[in-house]
Amino acid sequence: MDSPWDELTLAFSRTSMFPFFDIAHYLVSVMALKRQPGAAAVARKNPFSSWFTAMLHCFGGGILSCVLLAEPPLRFLANNTNILLASSIWYITFFCPCDLVSQGYSFLPVQLLAAGMKEVTRTWKIVGGVKHANSYYKNSWIVMIAIGWARGAGGSIITNFEQLVKGGWKPEADEWLKMSYPAKVTLLGSVIFTFQHTKYLAVSRHNLMFLYTMFLVVTKITMMITETATTVLFAPLEDTLGRMLFGWQQQFSSCEKKSETKSSFNGTGSSTSKPIAVASDTVKKKHTKKTE
Amino acid sequence: MDSPWDELTLAFSRTSMFPFFDIAHYLVSVMALKRQPGAAAVARKNPFSSWFTAMLHCFGGGILSCVLLAEPPLRFLANNTNILLASSIWYITFFCPCDLVSQGYSFLPVQLLAAGMKEVTRTWKIVGGVKHANSYYKNSWIVMIAIGWARGAGGSIITNFEQLVKGGWKPEADEWLKMSYPAKVTLLGSVIFTFQHTKYLAVSRHNLMFLYTMFLVVTKITMMITETATTVLFAPLEDTLGRMLFGWQQQFSSCEKKSETKSSFNGTGSSTSKPIAVASDTVKKKHTKKTE
Amino acid sequence: MDSPWDELTLAFSRTSMFPFFDIAHYLVSVMALKRQPGAAAVARKNPFSSWFTAMLHCFGGGILSCVLLAEPPLRFLANNTNILLASSIWYITFFCPCDLVSQGYSFLPVQLLAAGMKEVTRTWKIVGGVKHANSYYKNSWIVMIAIGWARGAGGSIITNFEQLVKGGWKPEADEWLKMSYPAKVTLLGSVIFTFQHTKYLAVSRHNLMFLYTMFLVVTKITMMITETATTVLFAPLEDTLGRMLFGWQQQFSSCEKKSETKSSFNGTGSSTSKPIAVASDTVKKKHTKKTE
Numbered sequence: 042m043d044s045p046w047d048e049l050t051l052a053f054s055r056t057s058m059f060p061f062f063d064i065a066h067y068l069v070s071v072m073a074l075k076r077q078p079g080a081a082a083v084a085r086k087n088p089f090s091s092w093f094t095a096m097l098h099c100f101g102g103g104i105l106s107c108v109l110l111a112e113p114p115l116r117f118l119a120n121n122t123n124i125l126l127a128s129s130i131w132y133i134t135f136f137c138p139c140d141l142v143s144q145g146y147s148f149l150p151v152q153l154l155a156a157g158m159k160e161v162t163r164t165w166k167i168v169g170g171v172k173h174a175n176s177y178y179k180n181s182w183i184v185m186i187a188i189g190w191a192r193g194a195g196g197s198i199i200t201n202f203e204q205l206v207k208g209g210w211k212p213e214a215d216e217w218l219k220m221s222y223p224a225k226v227t228l229l230g231s232v233i234f235t236f237q238h239t240k241y242l243a244v245s246r247h248n249l250m251f252l253y254t255m256f257l258v259v260t261k262i263t264m265m266i267t268e269t270a271t272t273v274l275f276a277p278l279e280d281t282l283g284r285m286l287f288g289w290q291q292q293f294s295s296c297e298k299k300s301e302t303k304s305s306f307n308g309t310g311s312s313t314s315k316p317i318a319v320a321s322d323t324v325k326k327k328h329t330k331k332t333e
Numbered sequence: 334m335d336s337p338w339d340e341l342t343l344a345f346s347r348t349s350m351f352p353f354f355d356i357a358h359y360l361v362s363v364m365a366l367k368r369q370p371g372a373a374a375v376a377r378k379n380p381f382s383s384w385f386t387a388m389l390h391c392f393g394g395g396i397l398s399c400v401l402l403a404e405p406p407l408r409f410l411a412n413n414t415n416i417l418l419a420s421s422i423w424y425i426t427f428f429c430p431c432d433l434v435s436q437g438y439s440f441l442p443v444q445l446l447a448a449g450m451k452e453v454t455r456t457w458k459i460v461g462g463v464k465h466a467n468s469y470y471k472n473s474w475i476v477m478i479a480i481g482w483a484r485g486a487g488g489s490i491i492t493n494f495e496q497l498v499k500g501g502w503k504p505e506a507d508e509w510l511k512m513s514y515p516a517k518v519t520l521l522g523s524v525i526f527t528f529q530h531t532k533y534l535a536v537s538r539h540n541l542m543f544l545y546t547m548f549l550v551v552t553k554i555t556m557m558i559t560e561t562a563t564t565v566l567f568a569p570l571e572d573t574l575g576r577m578l579f580g581w582q583q584q585f586s587s588c589e590k591k592s593e594t595k596s597s598f599n600g601t602g603s604s605t606s607k608p609i610a611v612a613s614d615t616v617k618k619k620h621t622k623k624t625e
Numbered sequence: 626m627d628s629p630w631d632e633l634t635l636a637f638s639r640t641s642m643f644p645f646f647d648i649a650h651y652l653v654s655v656m657a658l659k660r661q662p663g664a665a666a667v668a669r670k671n672p673f674s675s676w677f678t679a680m681l682h683c684f685g686g687g688i689l690s691c692v693l694l695a696e697p698p699l700r701f702l703a704n705n706t707n708i709l710l711a712s713s714i715w716y717i718t719f720f721c722p723c724d725l726v727s728q729g730y731s732f733l734p735v736q737l738l739a740a741g742m743k744e745v746t747r748t749w750k751i752v753g754g755v756k757h758a759n760s761y762y763k764n765s766w767i768v769m770i771a772i773g774w775a776r777g778a779g780g781s782i783i784t785n786f787e788q789l790v791k792g793g794w795k796p797e798a799d800e801w802l803k804m805s806y807p808a809k810v811t812l813l814g815s816v817i818f819t820f821q822h823t824k825y826l827a828v829s830r831h832n833l834m835f836l837y838t839m840f841l842v843v844t845k846i847t848m849m850i851t852e853t854a855t856t857v858l859f860a861p862l863e864d865t866l867g868r869m870l871f872g873w874q875q876q877f878s879s880c881e882k883k884s885e886t887k888s889s890f891n892g893t894g895s896s897t898s899k900p901i902a903v904a905s906d907t908v909k910k911k912h913t914k915k916t917e
Contacts, residue, residue, distance in 0.1 A: 084579075085579065088575075088578070088579055089512065107403070108698075109697065109698060109699045110697045110699060111403050111691070111695050111696050111697040111698070112403050113401065113402045113403040113469070114400075114401060114403070115401045115402060115476050115479060115480070116470075118473065118475045118476050118479060119470040119473040119475070119476050121473065121474075121475060124475060136578075136579055177697070178700075178703040181702065181703040181705060182705075183702045183703070183705060183708055184699050184702045184703050187699060187702060188699070220673065283672075286672070286720070287668075287669065287672055287720055376871075377871065380867075380870070380871055381804065399695070403695050404695050405693060405694045405695040405761070406692075406693060406695070407693045407694060407768050407771060407772070408762075410765065410767045410768050410771060411762040411765040411767070411768050413765065413766075413767060416767060428870075428871055
């Protein structure tokens with residue numbers, strides 16, 4: 042506890058999110074909304090609808106975790122201060138004369154700072170969600186992971202659902218629940234903090250929070266500067282895991298052929314042999330990508 | 334308390350909604366459902382679906398407020414008497430021989446009476462919602478306004494959502510959350526009663542209930558008789574408010590031009606200048622409407 | 626209590642669903658998912674999405690009843706053992722080498738056994754739902770019927786809703802809430818057990834559970850073997866009930882003609898006369914079906 046490292050991480054883990062980090066989170070969320078095509082026009086014609094969408098973008102993760110735990114989804118409205126803060130940021134972003142906020146935000150260092158600070162709030166949300174779920178269901182680690190994940194990355198699910206209701210989004214069968222980079226990294230964090238909470242991981246929480254936040258901020262900023270595709274980081278891990286769990290059946294090539302020969306007699310045989318072929322295709326594609 | 338006016342309003346505010354006003358509300362809701370194209374055919378082919386939709390029309394506001402406060406949405410089913418009443422009205426409306434109920438309802442004075450009585454229930458619902466929200470979240474006026482509003486006008490949101498699920502309604506991006514006249518007047522009432530409840534408005538509740546109900550009934554009946562567009566009443570207020578909040582940026586015409594000249598270089602510039610042009614167009618249209 | 630029949634039914638009503646009957650239920654649910662076109666391909670490309678859909682298929686009824694009673698929909702995740710069991714069955718069904726599980730399941734006696742055991746779990750779910758609803762709302766028989774029904778047959782509603790979100794299902798206005806055979810038989814069971822619970826039906830619960838389960842299993846297996854359309858059983862009952870409740874207006878043929886003659890003057894007249902004609906057509910069709 043006396044080492045400077047411990048003091049640093051402990052002080053870091055006690056940082057209050059309230060004004061500055063929350064502002065950064067609201068700013069990044071509202072700017073993401075404003076960049077959607079047509080969002081600025083909607084704000085002029087129907088400000089209430091635009092405000093409602095902005096609130097869903099800002100508080101989506103909290104709302105989703107409330108719904109999953111059967112708590113009032115309106116609870117986020119009970120915090121007057123945060124609502125007023127988010128509303129002010131929505132207002133100055135959409136209605137500032139000369140569009141000053143957007144022009145200031147288009148300056149890269151401002152974006153980097155805001156994005157970095159938003160990633161810090163993600164750690165706090167995951168930890169809060171894991172703790173909160175534990176107070177409901179003692180030692181149910183699946184629920185703890187789910188709630189930590191919903192708090193940290195649930196905003197995108199809520200906003201997708203809102204766009205579905207609005208009619209602005211037509212989902213495709215294989216796009217549903219395809220995880221984005223933030224969803225994956227939040228899932229990873231939620232698993233780590235759940236293991237820490239249930240004492241399977243012998244690390245103190247403030248150290249873990251510091252390390253995970255650093256990881257989040259560094260990868261996010263690296264991605265924004267180098268503009269790399271966000272899938273690079275997890276691709277090898279996923280590839281290995283996917284082949285371990287779902288790809289090992291390919292070696293049974295003997296019954297593959299059997300089912301293919303059977304497929305001329307039997308309809309179900311062909312439907313099972315096809316996906317395996319598709320899977321091996323995608324594995325091949327990933328290999329060629331990596332060798333490029 | 335001794336003046337005849339006080340006695341009148343106090344007696345009015347103690348009126349029970351139960352049989353007669355509730356019946357009027359169910360009748361107006363079910364008749365609105367029956368006038369939808371295809372509703373009568375659905376009732377013959379699939380009575381359960383029609384009954385379910387009728388219940389959503391009758392109890393929609395209560396269901397929405399239950400969902401928002403994480404109370405069981407089935408709670409409305411626990412009140413056997415009201416369910417049986419609403420079901421009976423649904424039954425006689427759709428299956429009465431010779432369609433007697435519809436023919437009686439097409440008589441204008443009956444419609445006026447039923448519509449007026451339905452507006453009375455709206456006041457009671459708003460007041461109930463505000464009180465109920467206050468018992469959850471002390472002094473959170475945003476939640477109080479939201480619940481009062483949901484109780485009073487939430488039925489239309491629930492039924493829109495149901496039509497979305499059925500596939501009978503294709504929403505357009507700028508139609509979403511565009512408020513109808515009942516939604517606006519309920520929002521106004523919800524704000525007024527919330528201020529009364531939090532003691533910012535020094536009027537006794539029974540006086541306020543009487544005055545607001547009279548306002549609702551008179552405007553509703555005037556609208557039905559004169560068949561005016563329902564937007565006339567709030568248009569000047571909205572116009573002023575809209576220009577105060579969202580239109581004052583137009584005077585900064587200098588940077589408007591700047592961003593237009595910039596728009597040839599920058600894609601985001603054009604997307605921000607267009608909505609302002611749209612907004613000024615709509616303001617112009619409203620002016621021409623009023624001068625007509 | 627001493628007769629062998631009572632001993633048998635009492636022992637039957639105390640059977641634990643846990644490992645074997647639950648396994649049968651998960652197996653039937655996951656196999657139903659796998660037979661949907663494209664499901665196997667989705668499982669290869671996006672295993673998380675497939676797993677999530679499988680869990681909705683397995684636990685859909687419980688989730689729906691939780692939503693209706695405002696309990697956490699995540700509660701089903703708190704039962705680690707059942708989740709792991711269902712996940713294992715999902716895994717071996719979709720990723721077993723040589724597709725052994727599907728091939729074993731295509732053997733008819735296995736299907737019959739699994740389907741019969743799944744029907745046994747339905748009785749247990751209905752009884753559990755009725756009891757649970759009674760602990761919330763004393764003597765509210767409508768809520769008890771609704772929750773028993775949701776537990777027993779709610780999975781199909783949840784999965785339909787999921788397909789709607791995914792975009793894989795386009796509902797038609799008159800298909801919505803059209804009840805399938807399991808929905809109807811579960812509604813019947815829910816009504817029976819609610820009457821038993823509220824003492825209107827003087828039969829001991831264990832006898833009723835035994836008889837209802839036998840009825841479920843026998844009809845299900847008969848249907849699977851003879852491959853009859855599932856609507857045969859309830860058609861006469863529904864026909865009688867439908868004519869009693871919704872068809873008796875047809876005898877008033879005098880006002881029918883009146884409204885037809887009026888329809889040349891009045892638009893609403895024609896809209897009411899048409900559905901009655903449609904209804905009488907469907908009644909005719911049913912008659913011809915039965916005489917075939």
